[in-house]
Amino acid sequence: MKKILTSLFLSAAMAIGTIPAHAEDGDPIRYAIWSNPKGTFHPTLYFTDYDRAVIFSVFSRLVTLDEKQNPQPSLAESWDYSEDGRTLTLHLRKGVKWHDGQPFTAEDVAYTYQAEAAPDFPRDRPPFVKYLEGFEDYSTGKADSLPGIQVVDDVTVAFTFKAPYAAAFAHFADKPVLAKHIWDKIPLKTWNEASEALRNPVGTGPYKFVEFKPDQYVRLERNDDYFGGQPRTKTIIFRISNTQTAQSELINGELDIAEISSWNERDLQTYRDAGLRIVEQRGTSGQYLPFDTRNPKLSDKRVRQAIIHAINRQAIVDRLLFGHGAVFNTNAHPDSPYYPAGLDPYAYDPQKARELLAEAGWKDSDGDGILDRDGQKFVFTLNYPTGNRTRELSAPIIQQNLKAVGIETELVSADFNTTLAILQDPERSFDGVLMGGTFRPGIYDNNFWWERFTSPDLTGYADAFNSSVYPGVLRENIGAWLKGVNDEAIRVWLYIPNQGYVLGPKVTDYESHPYEPFAGIQNWAVSR
Structure with missing residues (x-):
C-alpha cells in the first residue's frame, strides 16, 4: 500500500525553492481578464475563473500541481499515509503568517475543510468531505465534531477517510486554505452574504489584496513576508478588458499579459510584428x-x-x-x-x-x-x-x-x-x-x-x-x-x-503551465 501511495503522490520530501530577492523590477504587471469577477474571493465559495485568478494569487494551497498533475509541497511540506491507506497526515510549513500578521496553523486547515462538511455550508458539498470519517452525522447536525479531520499539533493535521481516497490532493490543489480567525466570526450560513469579507480577502499567498473596482480592475500588492520568498514585482493588476480591445492595449503597452482570444494567424502575426511573445499550451x-x-x-x-x-x-x-x-x-x-x-x-x-x-x-x-x-x-x-x-x-x-x-x-x-x-x-x-x-x-x-x-x-x-x-x-x-x-x-x-498567452516585450521570467497559470507569479517581472 505504501509503495502504491508513494508512486501516486510522490511522498513530498521536496521543498519550495527560494525565490530571488526583489530586484527593483518595473511595476506594475497588468494582467487582462475578460469578465468582471463576481467578488466572491473565498477559497471554498468561488464559482468563476475570474475570481479564481485573484484567489490563487492571494491565498496559498496545501499543495500545487506540477506539469504532470502530481502534487507538490506548498503550505504542506510533506505527507504520509497510514498502513491501511485511510489516514493522510500533512506536515505543515512553520512560520507562515496571514497577510494581517496572524500565524497560520493546522487549525486553519481543519477549519477550512470542516466547514465544507458543516450543516450550514452555503454551497454544494464537494465530494471530498463526503468520504471523511463521520461526515453523515456531522453534516446533519447529529454530531458536533468531525472525526475525519484532526489537529495533531500546530503544524500537523490528519484526514481520515472511510476508505482509501484517491482524490484528496486534487481537492487540496483546488481549494486554498482560509483564515479561521476571520471567517469563524461570521455565521457559516451567511458566508455568501458577507460582502465585506468576500471582497477584502486575507490570505498567505505571494500577493495581498488591495482593492476591487468592479468593471475596472483588481489590485494586489506584494507580500514581503511570503514563505516562498519576496515576490519580484510590487503590484499585480487584474485589469478587466475585452477581446476586442486587448490586442491594441497589449501593443500600446497598456497591458502586459493577456490570454489569447483569437488564434487567427493574422492576429498572431500582428503580435509578432509588434515584438510580443506568444506562449501556447494544451488547453485545460x-x-x-x-x-x-x-x-x-x-x-x-x-x-x-x-x-x-x-x-x-x-x-x-x-x-x-x-x-x-x-x-x-x-x-x-x-x-x-x-x-x-x-x-x-x-x-x-x-x-x-x-x-x-x-x-x-x-x-x-x-x-x-x-x-x-x-x-x-x-x-x-x-x-x-x-x-x-x-x-x-x-x-x-x-x-x-x-x-x-x-x-x-x-x-x-x-x-x-x-x-x-x-x-x-x-x-x-x-x-x-x-x-x-x-x-x-x-x-x-x-x-x-x-x-x-x-x-x-x-x-x-x-x-x-x-x-x-x-x-x-x-x-x-x-x-x-x-x-x-x-x-x-x-x-x-x-x-x-488551446491555452495561449501574449506577453509584452518587457515581461521577464514568466512561467506557467496547464492547470497552474499563476504557478510562477512571484517571479514575474517587467522592465520599464
Missing part, C-alpha cells in the same frame, strides 16, 4: 452546452444524442480556433490517464440526428421545416454569456446546425454572472446554456448541477473509484463512469481551446 478548460435533463424536451437521451450529432464541433475548432484546439466526448480531459477508449465520438452527422429525433417522436408534421411533437414545435432556447469571443461566435453556428435538423433555436445573451445564475438556481428550467469550466485533475464526481441529472448507475461507479487508490481499479472504474456519462449525453462537449 472545456466549453460545454449543458442540458436541463429534467426538461421534457430533453429528458430522452436520444434527443440529447441527436443534438450532439447535429453540431459540427470540429468545424467550430477549425473556423473559430483555427485548429488550435480539440474536440472531446466526456467529462474529462483527453490527457487524463483514465480517459477511456471506445467512447461514442458523436461525429457530425445530421442524418443520424434526424433519425434519433424521429425515434423520440419529433417529426415535421406540417412541412414547415421545424420538428413538432404533440402539437408543440421544437424550439430550443440557447443562453450564452458575453465576454468570451469564441463562445459568442459559436452560438450562431450552433443555431444554424440545429436548424438544419429541424430545431428552431433562439439565442439569448447576457453578461457572464447573469447567465451563470441560470445554472446556479436548481429550480430554474432551461434548454441549453453555453458555459466553460476548468478541468480539475483527479476529481471525478456525480455533481451534475449544470445538467440537473441523476443516475444510480453512474453513482455506483463513482463510489467505486472514490474508494480506491490502486491505479488499475481507478482506471477501470473511472473509465466505465466516463463511458456512462458519454452514453447519457448529459451535455454537448464542444471543444477544448
Whole structure:
C-alpha cells in the first residue's frame, strides 16, 4: 500500500525553492481578464475563473500541481499515509503568517475543510468531505465534531477517510486554505452574504489584496513576508478588458499579459510584428452546452444524442480556433490517464440526428421545416454569456446546425454572472446554456448541477473509484463512469481551446503551465 501511495503522490520530501530577492523590477504587471469577477474571493465559495485568478494569487494551497498533475509541497511540506491507506497526515510549513500578521496553523486547515462538511455550508458539498470519517452525522447536525479531520499539533493535521481516497490532493490543489480567525466570526450560513469579507480577502499567498473596482480592475500588492520568498514585482493588476480591445492595449503597452482570444494567424502575426511573445499550451478548460435533463424536451437521451450529432464541433475548432484546439466526448480531459477508449465520438452527422429525433417522436408534421411533437414545435432556447469571443461566435453556428435538423433555436445573451445564475438556481428550467469550466485533475464526481441529472448507475461507479487508490481499479472504474456519462449525453462537449498567452516585450521570467497559470507569479517581472 505504501509503495502504491508513494508512486501516486510522490511522498513530498521536496521543498519550495527560494525565490530571488526583489530586484527593483518595473511595476506594475497588468494582467487582462475578460469578465468582471463576481467578488466572491473565498477559497471554498468561488464559482468563476475570474475570481479564481485573484484567489490563487492571494491565498496559498496545501499543495500545487506540477506539469504532470502530481502534487507538490506548498503550505504542506510533506505527507504520509497510514498502513491501511485511510489516514493522510500533512506536515505543515512553520512560520507562515496571514497577510494581517496572524500565524497560520493546522487549525486553519481543519477549519477550512470542516466547514465544507458543516450543516450550514452555503454551497454544494464537494465530494471530498463526503468520504471523511463521520461526515453523515456531522453534516446533519447529529454530531458536533468531525472525526475525519484532526489537529495533531500546530503544524500537523490528519484526514481520515472511510476508505482509501484517491482524490484528496486534487481537492487540496483546488481549494486554498482560509483564515479561521476571520471567517469563524461570521455565521457559516451567511458566508455568501458577507460582502465585506468576500471582497477584502486575507490570505498567505505571494500577493495581498488591495482593492476591487468592479468593471475596472483588481489590485494586489506584494507580500514581503511570503514563505516562498519576496515576490519580484510590487503590484499585480487584474485589469478587466475585452477581446476586442486587448490586442491594441497589449501593443500600446497598456497591458502586459493577456490570454489569447483569437488564434487567427493574422492576429498572431500582428503580435509578432509588434515584438510580443506568444506562449501556447494544451488547453485545460472545456466549453460545454449543458442540458436541463429534467426538461421534457430533453429528458430522452436520444434527443440529447441527436443534438450532439447535429453540431459540427470540429468545424467550430477549425473556423473559430483555427485548429488550435480539440474536440472531446466526456467529462474529462483527453490527457487524463483514465480517459477511456471506445467512447461514442458523436461525429457530425445530421442524418443520424434526424433519425434519433424521429425515434423520440419529433417529426415535421406540417412541412414547415421545424420538428413538432404533440402539437408543440421544437424550439430550443440557447443562453450564452458575453465576454468570451469564441463562445459568442459559436452560438450562431450552433443555431444554424440545429436548424438544419429541424430545431428552431433562439439565442439569448447576457453578461457572464447573469447567465451563470441560470445554472446556479436548481429550480430554474432551461434548454441549453453555453458555459466553460476548468478541468480539475483527479476529481471525478456525480455533481451534475449544470445538467440537473441523476443516475444510480453512474453513482455506483463513482463510489467505486472514490474508494480506491490502486491505479488499475481507478482506471477501470473511472473509465466505465466516463463511458456512462458519454452514453447519457448529459451535455454537448464542444471543444477544448488551446491555452495561449501574449506577453509584452518587457515581461521577464514568466512561467506557467496547464492547470497552474499563476504557478510562477512571484517571479514575474517587467522592465520599464
